[in-house]
Amino acid sequence: MTELKNDRLLRAIRRQPLDRTPIWFMRQAGRYLPEYRAIRAKAGDFITLMSTPELATEVTLQPLERYPLDAAILFSDILTIPDAMGLGLYFVEGEGPKFSRPLINEQACRNLATPNISDSLDYVFNAVASVKRELSGRVPLIGFCGSPWTLLTYMVEGGASKDYRATKQLIYDRPELAHEVLSKVCNALIDYLSNQIQAGADTVMIFDSWGGVLSNPAYQAFSLQPMQQVIAGVKANHPDTPITLFTKGGGQWLTDIAASGCDMVGLDWQTDIHLARQQIGDRVALQGNMDPTLLYAQPEVIRAEVGRILQGFGHGSGHVFNLGHGITPQVNPEHVGSMIEAVQQLSPQYHA
Amino acid sequence: MTELKNDRLLRAIRRQPLDRTPIWFMRQAGRYLPEYRAIRAKAGDFITLMSTPELATEVTLQPLERYPLDAAILFSDILTIPDAMGLGLYFVEGEGPKFSRPLINEQACRNLATPNISDSLDYVFNAVASVKRELSGRVPLIGFCGSPWTLLTYMVEGGASKDYRATKQLIYDRPELAHEVLSKVCNALIDYLSNQIQAGADTVMIFDSWGGVLSNPAYQAFSLQPMQQVIAGVKANHPDTPITLFTKGGGQWLTDIAASGCDMVGLDWQTDIHLARQQIGDRVALQGNMDPTLLYAQPEVIRAEVGRILQGFGHGSGHVFNLGHGITPQVNPEHVGSMIEAVQQLSPQYHA
Numbered sequence: 001m002t003e004l005k006n007d008r009l010l011r012a013i014r015r016q017p018l019d020r021t022p023i024w025f026m027r028q029a030g031r032y033l034p035e036y037r038a039i040r041a042k043a044g045d046f047i048t049l050m051s052t053p054e055l056a057t058e059v060t061l062q063p064l065e066r067y068p069l070d071a072a073i074l075f076s077d078i079l080t081i082p083d084a085m086g087l088g089l090y091f092v093e094g095e096g097p098k099f100s101r102p103l104i105n106e107q108a109c110r111n112l113a114t115p116n117i118s119d120s121l122d123y124v125f126n127a128v129a130s131v132k133r134e135l136s137g138r139v140p141l142i143g144f145c146g147s148p149w150t151l152l153t154y155m156v157e158g159g160a161s162k163d164y165r166a167t168k169q170l171i172y173d174r175p176e177l178a179h180e181v182l183s184k185v186c187n188a189l190i191d192y193l194s195n196q197i198q199a200g201a202d203t204v205m206i207f208d209s210w211g212g213v214l215s216n217p218a219y220q221a222f223s224l225q226p227m228q229q230v231i232a233g234v235k236a237n238h239p240d241t242p243i244t245l246f247t248k249g250g251g252q253w254l255t256d257i258a259a260s261g262c263d264m265v266g267l268d269w270q271t272d273i274h275l276a277r278q279q280i281g282d283r284v285a286l287q288g289n290m291d292p293t294l295l296y297a298q299p300e301v302i303r304a305e306v307g308r309i310l311q312g313f314g315h316g317s318g319h320v321f322n323l324g325h326g327i328t329p330q331v332n333p334e335h336v337g338s339m340i341e342a343v344q345q346l347s348p349q350y351h352a
Numbered sequence: 353m354t355e356l357k358n359d360r361l362l363r364a365i366r367r368q369p370l371d372r373t374p375i376w377f378m379r380q381a382g383r384y385l386p387e388y389r390a391i392r393a394k395a396g397d398f399i400t401l402m403s404t405p406e407l408a409t410e411v412t413l414q415p416l417e418r419y420p421l422d423a424a425i426l427f428s429d430i431l432t433i434p435d436a437m438g439l440g441l442y443f444v445e446g447e448g449p450k451f452s453r454p455l456i457n458e459q460a461c462r463n464l465a466t467p468n469i470s471d472s473l474d475y476v477f478n479a480v481a482s483v484k485r486e487l488s489g490r491v492p493l494i495g496f497c498g499s500p501w502t503l504l505t506y507m508v509e510g511g512a513s514k515d516y517r518a519t520k521q522l523i524y525d526r527p528e529l530a531h532e533v534l535s536k537v538c539n540a541l542i543d544y545l546s547n548q549i550q551a552g553a554d555t556v557m558i559f560d561s562w563g564g565v566l567s568n569p570a571y572q573a574f575s576l577q578p579m580q581q582v583i584a585g586v587k588a589n590h591p592d593t594p595i596t597l598f599t600k601g602g603g604q605w606l607t608d609i610a611a612s613g614c615d616m617v618g619l620d621w622q623t624d625i626h627l628a629r630q631q632i633g634d635r636v637a638l639q640g641n642m643d644p645t646l647l648y649a650q651p652e653v654i655r656a657e658v659g660r661i662l663q664g665f666g667h668g669s670g671h672v673f674n675l676g677h678g679i680t681p682q683v684n685p686e687h688v689g690s691m692i693e694a695v696q697q698l699s700p701q702y703h704a
Binding site: 164172173212213214218219252272292294298324330 | 517
């Protein structure tokens with residue numbers, strides 16, 4: 001294994017002393033970059049782009065060519081797992097992801113296959129290995145997956161949803177059947193993250209994009225508990241690899257999230273990082289949490305907001321600067337530069 | 353003034369002793385009711401329906417004919433105010449509300465008119481008076497408005513939005529201009545709610561549908577502070593009329609919301625009512641908070657969830673049962689009946 005030249009991310013997650021706060025951001029390899037749009041046009045479609053290791057590698061590295069970021073995150077999609085489980089992922093331009101064989105009834109749930117992850121998702125692990133080679137220790141590589149609950153919503157609804165009606169009917173009316181499906185997804189995710197780590201991912205993150213649409217007891221039972229299972233399973237295989245858990249809209253459940261076994265908690269922008277640190281920051285690291293829409297503001301406003309968030313976390317290691325959700329396509333790449341520069345310039349004082 | 357025959361709602365808000373927990377629910381006069389769809393079809397369009405006092409009265413009373421509810425809420429729309437301010441409200445079927453003259457630049461913000469509310473929205477106050485007559489004291493009537501921030505998003509975006517980009521650019525880049533517009537909206541809202549109370553509304557509610565998309569400091573400055581201004585203004589005119597404040601997604605800010613001067617705090621379904629009462633329930637009443645999607649579940653599941661929420665609040669007055677957001681159109685009206693029956697049957701034990 002190549003030694004990391006920049007290990008700020010891993011040191012921050014482990015709350016070890018640092019020179020400054022590290023920064024990467026969600027969807028940093030994405031549509032706001034003209035070079036991304038160019039390769040996306042060349043590839044023709046999103047699935048080709050993410051499932052061709054050379055292309056996924058190039059896209060993963062694009063933001064690192066442009067900005068002095070402290071981490072790379074694999075260019076992929078959370079829906080690779082349901083696809084590998086046989087649901088048939090496809091994309092409709094302007095409508096987002098769809099499944100041709102969603103879990104429309106009990107039989108579909110019972111028949112859900114537990115795939116051989118190493119074989120069916122070898123394109124992902126090949127991409128991880130390829131990115132790792134190209135990085136040659138420059139910065140750490142982040143692997144990821146969707147949370148079991150978040151994946152369940154896509155698997156049951158057959159795509160994105162407004163009110164998650166079918167998935168909620170499943171958990172409310174048939175909790176045992178929901179748990180049966182979630183359990184299969186958990187097993188697949190444990191294999192998936194373990195294989196990503198095996199292939200070279202230095203740390204992994206679980207994206208619970210839709211945990212925030214649940215009531216507290218439903219969140220505990222159908223989102224957090226399965227995530228704990230995934231974390232425990234991955235930790236059994238790779239005890240030293242740090243794991244980040246991010247529930248969008250989970251600000252009210254931070255204490256429970258911090259007790260999940262994860263090493264770092266991702267914060268959305270609605271959560272106050274100062275209060276979050278008071279509540280849980282002595283147990284885990286915190287990642288976040290600038291409003292992505294703030295990147296549409298003027299550079300001096302961006303700089304002030306970066307300063308506010310750094311000050312909110314305060315002194316010491318344990319903070320990874322990030323957005324509170326993925327960057328949006330219309331952002332001016334120069335504004336991203338302002339954010340990164342502000343983190344570099346304003347954060348050393350908190351590590352003195 | 354006719355004396356109220358059923359004053360459970362007002363007693364609960366004032367945390368006075370009661371026989372059982374009162375219940376009404378957001379959008380109770382709405383599309384899930386076949387009788388609503390019939391009158392809506394007859395009226396032709398939504399604006400005609402809400403702006404014709406006889407039709408608005410009929411629609412307001414429909415759920416009370418069907419269910420033993422403890423309150424009526426005026427059938428209207430939060431966007432009457434921007435419409436009265438000259439923005440030109442219209443609806444596109446399947447796309448929701450739009451404005452023909454949104455606040456697209458500084459000039460539009462500066463030119464924004466402060467309308468004479470009594471004249472321009474007389475159809476609303478006539479509807480309030482008409483509903484009040486028809487109710488003849490059966491249950492209290494709830495008046496309402498949108499929050500200044502929520503209205504601002506529609507006024508700036510020209511309709512519904514996904515990321516509130518233009519409105520956020522306004523508050524981030526031009527905070528003083530945003531406050532100038534918010535201040536005009538606040539003044540209009542104070543007149544609006546005061547006139548509704550004058551016309552017969554027994555209590556009023558402020559719907560802050562989109563406060564939850566803001567960071568903590570932005571919420572404080574651009575949503576909560578203007579709402580406090582509205583509350584103070586209405587209280588100056590009508591000190592004895594209780595006011596409810598509901599920020600969807602505001603579960604992390606309950607302590608601040610409870611200190612706004614309101615009498616009751618609305619809770620979305622992601623907030624745990626037990627923890628909310630521990631935090632703020634000694635200062636204000638609480639309203640909520642069943643997941644509206646739970647109405648798609650089986651009646652016994654609905655009953656169990658009603659029981660869980662009642663138990664979560666616990667003993668004593670100060671709870672108004674409601675959904676955590678508006679009911680959705682595909683709900684079976686019989687399931688609504690199950691929810692109401694469960695509140696009636698399961699709540700008296702908490703008032704013994």
